[in-house]
Amino acid sequence: MDLEVLNGLLRPKSVAVVGASDTPGKIGYTVVRSLLESKYEGPIYPINPKGGTIQGLQAYTSVLEVPGEIDAAAVVVPAKLVPQVATECGQKGVKGLIVIASGFSEVGLHDLEDQVVTIAHEYGMRVLGPNIVGILSNSDKCNASFAPFLPLAGSAALVSQSGALLIAMDASTYIRRVGFDKMISIGNMSDVDFADLIEWLDQDASTECVSLYIEGIRDGRRFMETARKAGKPIVALKSGVSAHGAAAAASHTGSLAGAQKVYDAAFGQAGVVMASDLNNLFDRTLALSLQPPLTGDNLLILTNGGGVGVLATDSAERYGLPLRFAPKDVQVELKKHMPEFGSAKNPVDLTGMAGRDWYQDSTQYAYGHSWVDGLVVLYCETAMTDPQNIAEGIKAAVDASGVKGKPIVVSFVGGERSEAAMRWLVENGIPAYNEPDTAVNAMAALREYARNKAKASNGFTKLTDVDEAKARAIIAQVRAAGDRNVTEMESKMVFEAYGLPVVTSRQATTEDEAAEMANAMGYPIVMKILSPDILHKSDAGGVKVGLESEAEIREAFRTIMANAKAYNANADIHGVVVQKMAPWGTEVILGSVNDATFGPTLMFGLGGIFVEVLKDVTFRVAPVGVEETLSMLSDINGAPILKGVRGEAPRDTKALADVLSRYSQMICDLADEIQESDANPMIVYEEGAGACIVDARIILKPRKS
Numbered sequence: 001m002d003l004e005v006l007n008g009l010l011r012p013k014s015v016a017v018v019g020a021s022d023t024p025g026k027i028g029y030t031v032v033r034s035l036l037e038s039k040y041e042g043p044i045y046p047i048n049p050k051g052g053t054i055q056g057l058q059a060y061t062s063v064l065e066v067p068g069e070i071d072a073a074a075v076v077v078p079a080k081l082v083p084q085v086a087t088e089c090g091q092k093g094v095k096g097l098i099v100i101a102s103g104f105s106e107v108g109l110h111d112l113e114d115q116v117v118t119i120a121h122e123y124g125m126r127v128l129g130p131n132i133v134g135i136l137s138n139s140d141k142c143n144a145s146f147a148p149f150l151p152l153a154g155s156a157a158l159v160s161q162s163g164a165l166l167i168a169m170d171a172s173t174y175i176r177r178v179g180f181d182k183m184i185s186i187g188n189m190s191d192v193d194f195a196d197l198i199e200w201l202d203q204d205a206s207t208e209c210v211s212l213y214i215e216g217i218r219d220g221r222r223f224m225e226t227a228r229k230a231g232k233p234i235v236a237l238k239s240g241v242s243a244h245g246a247a248a249a250a251s252h253t254g255s256l257a258g259a260q261k262v263y264d265a266a267f268g269q270a271g272v273v274m275a276s277d278l279n280n281l282f283d284r285t286l287a288l289s290l291q292p293p294l295t296g297d298n299l300l301i302l303t304n305g306g307g308v309g310v311l312a313t314d315s316a317e318r319y320g321l322p323l324r325f326a327p328k329d330v331q332v333e334l335k336k337h338m339p340e341f342g343s344a345k346n347p348v349d350l351t352g353m354a355g356r357d358w359y360q361d362s363t364q365y366a367y368g369h370s371w372v373d374g375l376v377v378l379y380c381e382t383a384m385t386d387p388q389n390i391a392e393g394i395k396a397a398v399d400a401s402g403v404k405g406k407p408i409v410v411s412f413v414g415g416e417r418s419e420a421a422m423r424w425l426v427e428n429g430i431p432a433y434n435e436p437d438t439a440v441n442a443m444a445a446l447r448e449y450a451r452n453k454a455k456a457s458n459g460f461t462k463l464t465d466v467d468e469a470k471a472r473a474i475i476a477q478v479r480a481a482g483d484r485n486v487t488e489m490e491s492k493m494v495f496e497a498y499g500l501p502v503v504t505s506r507q508a509t510t511e512d513e514a515a516e517m518a519n520a521m522g523y524p525i526v527m528k529i530l531s532p533d534i535l536h537k538s539d540a541g542g543v544k545v546g547l548e549s550e551a552e553i554r555e556a557f558r559t560i561m562a563n564a565k566a567y568n569a570n571a572d573i574h575g576v577v578v579q580k581m582a583p584w585g586t587e588v589i590l591g592s593v594n595d596a597t598f599g600p601t602l603m604f605g606l607g608g609i610f611v612e613v614l615k616d617v618t619f620r621v622a623p624v625g626v627e628e629t630l631s632m633l634s635d636i637n638g639a640p641i642l643k644g645v646r647g648e649a650p651r652d653t654k655a656l657a658d659v660l661s662r663y664s665q666m667i668c669d670l671a672d673e674i675q676e677s678d679a680n681p682m683i684v685y686e687e688g689a690g691a692c693i694v695d696a697r698i699i700l701k702p703r704k705s
């Protein structure tokens with residue numbers, strides 16, 4: 001990262017507005033107005049061919065005429081003029097261009113956009129945009145945008161791919177009371193992208209939490225790498241996750257890998273917390289910018305109302321933080337701060353009689369206790385209490401406890417007095433929400449952040465007992481034979497080269513050969529059609545299972561051949577696969593997609609109806625170490641099945657985790673060749689007995705033209 005250049009772009013000490021105007025209603029007018037109204041302290045240089053003065057400021061006909069240095073130039077001239085402006089800015093020594101103008105790649109004019117970036121880079125400048133609103137920074141009193149005013153001051157930073165949304169969020173910070181120091185519009189991301197800004201904001205002293213609105217990421221791997229390294233929490237709202245990928249998918253895995261799932265996996269692995277909608281983005285940003293992460297699962301809820309206590313308890317379970325009863329010593333102490341009929345379990349019900357003292361004392365005790373990892377304090381407005389007084393009691397308790405690094409969130413349910421008290425709490429560093437569910441969700445964000453961060457190291461170690469050259473030779477043979485699908489036999493050979501446990505399978509081209517192989521392998525046998533033109537073998541009548549004798553083998557061979565010819569008369573038939581029937585075990589599916597944004601991505605789930613109907617699968621961006629693959633095994637809803645249910649022995653999860661990690665290496669090593677792949681089904685046996693892949697499929701990337 002070129003810190004000096006990015007500082008010049010994002011915290012400019014002087015700003016030129018190229019296309020500045022004196023005509024109200026023009027964007028070039030508004031940007032100058034915004035800078036003046038935000039009380040920007042550096043020099044503002046309006047640039048307009050007419051010169052003269054603009055809004056009382058000396059205007060210049062070109063940046064080249066400006067006497068002083070220019071850090072950033074906000075560009076508000078029509079798109080076709082931007083390359084010329086960029087050249088002049090480069091000659092002037094401007095550090096960065098804030099290209100507000102639209103009319104570039106978003107309308108198909110990619111070349112024009114590329115031209116601007118090329119010119120900028122020639123002069124060592126960076127480009128924000130084009131097609132953006134601009135940048136806003138409270139700590140720099142800089143509104144170089146056409147958003148009407150700086151956001152409510154705070155310690156979050158928003159990076160938004162949508163300009164309109166940024167303006168809307170800017171205005172709503174005052175209603176929602178969530179403070180931002182910076183808002184950066186990123187638009188077409190021709191040059192400066194999310195990763196650049198995460199890196200830059202991570203070192204920015206005024207930013208505590210990075211909040212992202214994302215429509216698309218260009219380089220998913222770089223995004224993950226930068227997010228992983230960031231020392232500050234990142235929360236992201238991703239839109240446009242509905243119809244991606246599935247339509248073009250050829251394999252089972254491909255059809256299950258919607259963008260939502262892949263993004264969820266990638267963000268989790270990178271330590272990024274997801275938000276579900278705009279409200280949630282604000283709520284989570286508030287907690288992450290004011291409170292430390294929740295590093296353990298012991299959440300304690302204090303309340304004066306049973307109803308909100310139960311609602312919050314339900315929410316805690318929903319968001320993956322199920323409540324546990326507090327230990328005896330905690331209960332005994334808390335009992336001292338409530339009437340006889342209160343409850344010191346969890347949630348702790350101080351009852352409607354609770355006034356400031358009980359709130360303050362119980363908060364101070366609970367917050368200071370080592371068993372409590374995080375505290376949620378709920379309050380229902382009563383006629384006997386003053387919400388402001390309760391708020392001050394909570395804050396005093398937190399301060400008096402002397403505890404640091406432990407999160408607390410609050411929810412007050414009531415009227416205007418409660419709203420005012422919550423505003424005061426937020427101003428004093430305690431996130432407060434008017435809905436218990438929102439408060440618990442915010443606490444869950446602090447937990448997700450801690451969990452994601454803990455596992456964001458990945459822990460993958462490259463295996464050496466794999467034969468990449470052999471796998472590549474098999475793929476090369478397939479490519480040499482024409483642009484066709486990889487057969488089951490070939491797929492299995494690639495898998496085998498990576499040490500994946502493939503069931504013994506051989507290719508037979510004649511009935512006699514099939515019989516001879518079956519006799520040598522031993523019964524029962526499975527026989528399958530082998531043809532690059534028949535992908536759905538069962539649909540073609542191309543699979544026979546449980547063959548017990550030579551006679552059955554011979555009959556199956558003839559039937560399969562006849563069925564295949566009837567199914568597709570032009571199919572290129574390579575014979576059949578003769579394979580030993582794998583003993584019964586637990587069916588799972590393993591697969592991969594080469595995601596357009598994140599590259600090779602691994603999928604795991606239980607097989608059969610679990611994948612067909614319930615779509616109970618989980619994803620990770622590859623490669624993944626054994627620890628991460630173990631977390632995949634516990635991610636799926638059917639996880640208890642692997643642990644052994646109804647008296648069944650636990651499955652060999654150790655072997656499974658190893659297979660997943662190997663598989664993830666295979667799809668990364670061969671990422672230039674493999675588009676999608678499936679090991680479906682793979683059978684997993686009892687602990688110590690391993691697993692075996694029964695069927696395999698690889699779909700190659702289209703040839704490079």
Ligand code: ACO
Pocket residue numbers: 018019020021022023026027028047048049050075076077078079081085100101102103131132133162163164165167
């Ligand atoms: N250098 C400096 N100034 C110049 C130059 C030049 N080379 N050439 C022309 N100008 C002046 C013009 O004379 C004019 O000033 P004036 O009002 O004194 O005459 C000013 O620059 C602007 O030029 P116009 O041709 O009047 O252009 P206009 O203001 O109509 O539009 C704009 C320019 C705003 C950049 C427009 O092309 C555009 O892209 N609009 C969309 C911007 C946008 O919405 N971006 C954010 C997207 S996100 C969201 O949607 C919220």
